Amino acid sequence: MAETNWAGNHTYRARIERVRSVEHLQEVVAAAPRVRALGSRHSFTDITDTDGGVLVSLADLPPAVEVDPASRTARVAGWTTYGLVGTQLQAEGWALANLASLPHISVAGALATGTHGSGVANGSLATAVAALEIVGANGELRTVRRGDPDFHASVVSLGALGVVTSVTLDIEPAYDVRQAVYTGLRWDTVGGDLDALLSSAYSVSLFTRWGDEVEQVWLKSRADAVPGHLFGAPPAATTMHMLEGGDPEAVTPQLGVAGPWLDRLPHFRMGFTPSRGVELQSEYLFPRSHVGEAVDRLRRLRELLAPVLQASELRTVAADEHWLSSAYGQDVVGVHFTWVRDAQRVYAVLPVLEDALLPLGARPHWGKCFVAEAGRLEPLYPRMADFRALRDRVDPDRVFDNAFLRRVIG
Template sequence: MKRRTFIKLSSEVTAGSALAPLTDWVPGDRLKNWAGNIEYSTDKVSYPKSVAEVQSLVKKQNKLKSLGTRHCFNRIADSKYHLLATKHLNKVIELDAQARTVTVEGGMKYGELAPYLHQNGFALHNLASLPHISVAGSIITATHGSGVKNGNLATAVRALELMTADGSIVRLSREKDEQQFLAAVVGLGAFGVITQVTLALQPTYEMRQNVFVQLPMNQLQEHFEAIMSAGYSVSLFTDWQTESINEVWIKSREDEDNKPGQEFYGAKAATINLHPIAELSAENCTEQMGVPGPWFERLPHFKMGFTPSAGKELQSEYFIPRQNAVEAIEAIQRLGKQIGPHLLISEIRTIDADDFWMSPCRQQASVAIHFTWKQDWPSVSKLLPLIEKELSPFHVRPHWGKLFTLAPNVLTSRYEKLEEFKKVVTAFDPKGKFRNDFLNKYVFQNA
């Protein structure tokens, strides 16, 4: 295997009709996020095709934001001034077989990278439910998959290359720049444009996916850890309308001897492939029924070439310490009648602890409770404060890229390293070139 590899992967892989077109910007048009609930605040969008072009744009603009695959549901990536879209920055820069690392440009999508890694005998430790998202966009918002021993996607990062406010290129690694590195990886887009990311790899592996239906909710009280540890990655899907978990998705490695049977803590094995939203066709979902396949075709819930999730939707997600998981689930269950009319589906996942300063999982093994809502913000905006109130005893932290209504002072009080984070950001970007209204409200309100 060659140590250095320069490959241009297709940037034209689409995710189905529900994704907004990813063609180049036409003056006068404004981009929307993939679900269509956010229209960005400027029609000025640039699509650089090289680091040199990124550098020229960064030097020229007084204010701008880097924009990835537009999978955020809030305005964390918005700008009133200028957007720098990274979709053409999708090359594999280097595959180092000896070090077991791959270096890619920040706009690379996991769904593009994963087949290449597999063909060369390598794999990532985990993937999110959607393979359509970019590497840089995922890590800066602490996006994750599931698994009691699996950290979020940012935990695979070994080094970053950033284009800072003055156009300088800064390289940070865990080994040489620990404090700056821990601040910048889950950096919320505040440090600059991520031009390259180096990720840790492991040998490729095969997986299978088994789905079980109607898990009695009361089984979680005594067996939560065992249930969530039943596979390499486990997800629970529920609509909170009955005393059962609708579906349990267990993703297991073929090299682990833990094949599930026909019953799972009172749940029955599914007899056909299922979508997390029972009313929808499973055509868009990754293969189930215990059929072995490559890791990147089992870890996500949805196939790269198809519409992810439901398409037109809203999303919220909340992280709580894993030791409080059952109490938190019971708290949400009490809101079932209020939630039900506005919900498409909810997902419960586990994420291992990490050490990134602005990660919701910093120094705590976590459970994430995710909500996929019907696209009705007036109704959802009234429900989120109720959910946040129920979860407040557990010092809940929301996903940075999804919808929440927590007051800024409440949110920032839950990040012990916030003041240090702001100091490091200011050293990189003293005039706030990469800040926007979202960051000013939720991170820099006291700066």
Template sequence: MEQRNWAGNYIYSAKNWYEPDTIEQVKEIVKQSEKLRVVGSRHSFNGIADSKENIISLQHFNRVISLDHESQTVTVEGGIIYSDLSQYLEEKGFALQNMASLPHISVAGACATATHGSGNNNRGLSDAVVAMEVVTANGELVQFSRTNNQEEMNGAAVALGGLGVVTKLTLNVIPSYYIRQDVYENLPLENLKDDFEEVFSSAYSVSLFNDWQSETFNYAWLKRRLAHPQEPIDLRPTFFGATRATESRHPIPGIGAEHCTEQLGVSGAWLDRLPHFKMEFTPSNGEELQSEYLLPREYTYEALVAINKIREQIAPLLHISEIRTVAKDQLWMSSCFQQDSVGFHFTWKDNWEEVQKVLPKIEKALEPFNARPHWGKLFTMAPEKVQSLYPKLPDFQQLLKKYDPDGKFRNSFMDTYIFGEK
């Protein structure tokens, strides 16, 4: 049976597809396999999770194991998706500090690829990981934790699937909180020249959406954290030249907002506002492609101007682009490693033949700013260029060799972009 990713643009090439229910089954599969990779919710758009021989799906590893009120941590199985985890946490009075725009992605997969949400002071999802349980190449369980070895954990948190099968993760949590979401329309690009920092520090999370049909952002989405649900907000009718929307909006102009999280200043729990889309709405298979590049935040306006110069080549292929900020972390293979970052995200129409022609132009425009591509999305950047962007790559290579000396969990993607072997 043909197996595809969520978007439908990638066909997995594995001869054997496993969906184990127990740790013992995982161990046995690992022991008997020469080559092996792991998939979560299949939201990667490239071959990072593929294998020509064997793939394990973690879809049955979807439970919350424990919640420690004192240490404020939650331990989960690797295949659980954020929507299920967040509903459990909210019922217990806890929350995650950050979430991605889609809540239907797996925890292990999102962390392994340095997936992120947004906010000047909010780090990527992987930064919440304080411990991991991994079935490594010899079929044995290995524990990684910040308590036992902080630096090794910095390498393991974003391991790109190269360490083994992540069966369990422990994440930091915080007390539950409320968010209100307000949308403004038509923010001129030129207004970011002097006010970029103020724009993106104006709320807990800020996203700017642009279809690049013009030099104006279609929408600015502001997610403000509240002390309590009825906290009054002195809301301005305009926002750096944009005007407040009087009805709910979808990120893509012209599409109805019924599947989007509630806007117009209506307060709600964190899990019902941080993602752009509602928990109960599971996106259907794709008809879209995605790319993203993260670069140092201080270059934001210059990079936007560079993209604007080629927008006529981008716009015909684009559903929407999103600009958002992420705080720096210390995770070796994170796209935000040691740099406060801004992400340039592109949601493309399902036309890879043409998209792959415009990606090199985007990468050339962003090259002066040392933009790092998202590991799980589409890019055409040369492997040696990707490798040059990660100063801890040699340490990461050694970490993988320590736990997987024969390369059981290496695939074409890892050989190309991590080990430089084509």
């Protein structure tokens, strides 16, 4: 039976090898002409696929989480999901500073694609990485640590530099979070205070379909912050799903009730299908200084987007130093699109959307649907040429190459 990604819109072309150990992985990589690693399969493109080689799955290996209280770090298996990591950390009294909207995603895959949560002071998930262990092109296992010359190229790497087997993450003492949702906030009420709205809590998400209002605002606050009114809008009285008709049971607890960080920072609960499940996704991240212009441009595209759009989400991410990160060198706002699962219609819209956003400096999320190729992307990433040079050094035979990398990196 053919294997697909989570969304079901991409069927993998290569044979899948389920490795039994890191040593087995090293043997497979050393012997294969082309290799790519499968994680939670949540990417919406062919980024994890390969041609003429083998796909390696590490899903049968134990999901190790080893806490070191002295260094305030945890060494975790790269294929472990953030949900499992969070559960183990919480049990030992520890936490991560932030999480993405889904706890279902694997650590290594989320890092490789520049995945993030939200918050003006919160960096992407890559900023929590202290070290990586990577199986390279000839099967050798190498460690790259924060401070090493190759570190900031190796975390958000699109899988081009090897297979990540373990990640050391910064941790902090466990904490509680309150989540409250506000509804019906009109764009004209926010006015020129959009940046203030995006800065109004530890983590902020605005959900809209680009009409006259922001249908929902999700605020996630450390437990000592109590939600009040937001630009005149009161908190919702019942639990809300951001997608029309979505099951409220699938989302994390709201209504301002404090609870553990891992049960509030994501949007979705680990035991449920995240989002709607039948969908495609895109995301573009642009400098925060352009948020007003970006919103104006997107609202003008509302009629084009409406037939294929389920909802959009606006979130902030703090600047970082990772070469291929969408937040490299600048604080950004991400605009996320949950589409209907109709690739032909969605990909017909993307060129117009990118013509509106890329001139504002928008960078696409590497794991989601976009059409821009290397010629348009390179000016957006100042270290792209340096990344190619590093890839040539650590993988001269392009063992980890694939069609996706040829399109977007060259």
